[in-house]
Amino acid sequence: MILHVFLFLLGLVALYFGAEWLVRGAARLARRVGVSPLVVGLTIVAFGTSSPELVVSVFAAARGQADVAVGNVVGSNILNIALILGLAAILRPLRAQMRLIVRETPIMIAAGVALAVLGLDGTVSRPDAALLLAGLFAYVAFVLRGARREAVAIKQEFERFESAEALAPDGRGRARDVLLIVVGLTALSIGARLLVDASLVFARTLGVSELVIGVTVVAVGTSLPELATSLLAVWRDEADIAVGNVVGSNIFNILGILGLAGLVSPLAMNPGLFRLELPVMLAVSILLAPILATGLRIGRIEGALLLAGYALFTGALLARGA
Secondary structure: OHHHHHHHHHHHHHHHHHHHHHHHHHHHHHHHHOOOHHHHHHHHHHHHHHHHHHHHHHHHHHOOOHHHHHHHHHHHHHHHHHHHHHHHHHHOOEEOOHHHHHHHHHHHHHHHHHHHHHHHHOEEOHHHHHHHHHHHHHHHHHHHHHHHHHHHHHHHHHHOOOOOOOOOOHHHHHHHHHHHHHHHHHHHHHHHHHHHHHHHHHHHHHOOOHHHHHHHHHHHHHOHHHHHHHHHHHHOOOHHHHHHHHHHHHHHHHHHHHHHHHHHOOEEOOOHHHHHHHHHHHHHHHHHHHHHHOOOEEOHHHHHHHHHHHHHHHHHHHHHOO
């Protein structure tokens, strides 16, 4: 057991640095070859913070461990809103832009409803997964259409992920960037395998289901980039980025990650999801809209309530144990 705890922690470290190296290498390479910072900010940076969830869920799906794949995404979405935004709001009240309420938040809710509806027959099949991915492509196209009006803000966000140091000479620097991407992807793959393998041992040893492990331990581990990004944004007095990062990540988790995982292997939907996890995910997603609408902010009281809600959810999950 101690060995598997060590391997789990090692997997988390590999996921964290793998995502960091992947984003840094891809951002530098994109800048070197002349790709627009706007495009990079909407793709590479967004992908980077969700890459641990992506790799873990796809890896779990390929091994037939649908409970870990789905539980990871659903648990991450609940954690992103209730724990990350709750904690961030306690540190400093979070402000939000109106477009987040009228555009991204309804899309996040719609994605959650789509997952619940598609899974009612007990499986997210390959056609269902294709529909989720189609929804992601439509969302990205929608965002890109409106991105010209937000080009300055997106460029600034992209630049936060770039290295402050000057780029190396083109030939040598490009090879270094590619190497960083490869190392990052390798670290992500190794970390995902360690995380999934250790989580299965935890489930068997503790006598709980893979779904519970996926929704709790694995979800917390793979959400570390979102946690770090959001808290750093709050520390820098850029709290609106923290809210946008969480909402955008939740949309990508459902449409992109489960869409891709479902294409790799159809995902069996554990009946327990419909009794607790999916209703809670939809509830916190819907609850976020009126919270943001009251003064375009999440205050410390709302943050404390979100944290209390996450504690109650975790307690109910562990009490159920299946």
